[in-house]
Amino acid sequence: MNDKKWIVLGLLIFMALFLSPFLYNVVTGAKAAPMPEVVLTEKAKAAKQCVMPTEFMRTEHMQLLDEWRLKVVRSGLRDFTNTEGKTFNMSLSNTCMDCHSNKADFCDRCHNYASVKPYCWDCHIDNPQGETK
């Protein structure tokens, strides 16, 4: 009784699965896929600064939004003052999406890259002024 050929076959299948990310990218000739450039609107460019420092925004914007939601919906507060003393209206559509009215080229681009799908847009509109993107 010799099952060596089956064992080798199983091992090869396992290795192919384990190395599949490498194999897939090599076979399809994928590029290194750097993070896509996010596009800033004219309005955002003029403002120069986000509501918080860029590093903070990049990693914690969802938690900031959550905090805003909590303050508005539960406590009825609407003003947010950032570390530099600037005040913003705590609103997803009216503040974030006012500066970043190009959702497809800003939020979505990065989210597609990281494979996240915020459900916020089920209710909130992404382009309150209806500006051209």
Added chain:
Amino acid sequence: MNKFYLSSLLAVFVLALIAWVGGPSAPWLFGIVLPYLAVILFVYGVARRVMGWSRSAVPFAIPTTGGQQRSMPWIKQNKIDNPSTHLGVFIRMALEILTFRSLFRNTRMKMTHEGRFSYNLEIFLWLGAIAFHYAFLTTLVRHMRFFLEPVPLCIQAIEAVDSFFRFEISYDAIQFGLPGVYISGIVLLAAVVYLFLRRLFIAKVRYISLAQDYFPLFLIMGIAFTGILMRYFTKVDIAAIKELTMSLVTFKALSFKVPQGIGPLFYVHLAFVSTLLIYFPFSKLMHMGGVFLSPTRNLAANTREVRHVNPWNYPVKVHTYEAYENEFRDKMVEAGLPVDKMPEESAEEEKE
């Protein structure tokens, strides 16, 4: 206190510390060299171990059975627990590997207060194990989002299912639930903690637990814990990390440039995963491959129908009685010993 789990815990802590300090100061080492090294050692180690197994023999057919063997046509055979065909064996193996059936049958012997033994079903180990393994698998598959660009639909579907339950805790003091909670990560951590506590608090299990049992548990605990920490609490730059992981799988990382802004916690996570990969082939975690080769499960219980020949049997040189008698017949007859076959008649006549 027990030196086995303390030493394992210490090892994991030291590892975390090294990665925490070393990661940000030598990102090329912890972000590129270590993961590549880990993958190479894992592939080499697993292949070597399995090929070693493939060379060892199965001297006896020792399937364990949990039901009626195939016998008379009017006796109902248990075709899965006591399979006599390849299909039956396949089903038994599939159930074993996918549902851990023999663990499910785990019993614990207890003395009742009337002083009699009883065997009780002991389901919690199975429950912990199945939760652990499937959560681990889901987590692993989910992580493919870091290695494929664009992210395939099937991976997105798994993420969607995994984050189906929305836990959101929103208070001034604590904010949790955005980004959406992946249930597999929580289950993984809970299950591995249970598997550890089980070793710690059940005296009989503690007695047979060694460092090699605790170390992988702590390591996996560390992986799950740092992962959860990064996702929900001390955030890291996901986009920068994906840039790194994509460059790893496309071999562009061989330029040894690591994107800026990756937090130290990510290096701890990565160092834990790399250590697990390196440790894997040399440890009992190889039961991942071994389960496929368990002879009590993967042999058909047809020992009465088919003779199992040990492949290690070499042709033995034998000297049969017949050959022996042929050699010594004359002498035997002379000595008056009985023989099977009388010598030629001429010889007989001489005697008479």
